[in-house]
Amino acid sequence: MASSYPTFNLSEKLSVEQVNFFNQHGFIHFKNFINNDTVTSIVQASKEVESAWIDADVKKINGVPIKYGKDLDGKKIVQRFAFINQHHKALSGLLLDPRLSALLPLAGEGSRLGSEEKDGMVFNHYINGPESSFTKMGWHTDGLRDIFYGGKLHPMLNVGIHLTSQKKENGGLRIIPGTHKQSIYQMLFRKKYFLDNNADRSEISVLxxxxDLTIHDGRLWHRVAESSIRGEESRRRVIYIPIIAGKYAPKNENSPTVFYQRFAGIVK
Incomplete structure (x- = not known):
């Protein structure tokens, strides 16, 4: 699986083969979840939210810091939106697709889309330009948050809806398959969280x-590799929506910024 992997089609019920593949490897890739017209409308919606947030100088949404950067022409842009589903009907409507409900059993009983929890629907806009502040993200697991706060480690899956086609040189998601089954010790110490962005011989590129739609278990070791291409060809947009199990914990405008997000500057 170092260089390639099978892809699937998503319907309103997962097949046994799809469930088994995900359980073994901790990720799965579905083709053609949305069409080109829908991709275009979602990107346009993000630009409308971006314009409103820049005009209002929004710093946080529900306690989550918003990451700003510069486009290739030096214009200010939002590079990481949090809870964007709460700010445009085109994005909240995307969550109503019944095929997303088919993914919930992968996280176990009582799982749900985290549209009001964690960081909600996150919209990432990567561009490798001279003034970009968001080009890569070092190795990490999402399970660290539960461990850090002394809570039970619940499954958290990341559903990615990809708005840009990419090749390996575009960077993007790298995962180490099977590490969702690792020990707590390995989850804590296998990598230097966020600081280590070196390639791993066991990693695969999700392309x-x-x-397309992908889903990966947050307990996997994963990173976002920097594009080796600069300029317009490096532009990449992707939405992430969490699937959560455990106690319902919605956020609102009065929610505090959690500890680890105070150090967002280490994430480039």
């Missing part, structure tokens, strides 16, 4: 086309 979607625009409109």
């Amino acid at each position: 979607p086309e625009a409109g």
Whole structure:
């Protein structure tokens, strides 16, 4: 699986083969979840939210810091939106697709889309330019948050809806398959969280086309590799929505910024 992996089609019920593949490897890739027209409308919606947030000088949404950067022309842009589903109907409507409900059993009984929890629907906009502040993200697992706060380690899956086609040189998601089954010790100490962005001999590149959907277990070791291409060809947009199990914990405008997000500057 170092260089390639099978892809699937998503319907309103997962097949046994799909469930088994995900359980073994901790990720799965579905083709053609949305069409090109929908991709275009979602990107346009993000630009409308971006314009409103820049005009209002929004710093946080529900306690989550918003990451700003510069486009290739030096214009200010939002590079990481949090809870964007709460700010545009085109994005909240995307969550109503019944095929997303088919993914919930992968996280176990009582799982749900985290549209009001964690960081909600996150919209990432990567661009490798001279003034970009968001080009890569070092190795990490999402399970660290539960461990840090002394809570039970619940499954948290990341559903990615990809709005840009990419090749390996575009950077993007790298995962180490099977590490969702690792010990707590390995989850804590296998990598230097966020600081280590070096390639791992066991990693694979997730290479979607625009409109594809991927899902990976947050307990996997994963990173976002920097594009080796600069300029317009490096532009990449992707939405992430969490699937959560455990106690319902919605956020609102009065929610505090959690500890680890105070150090967001280490994430480039």
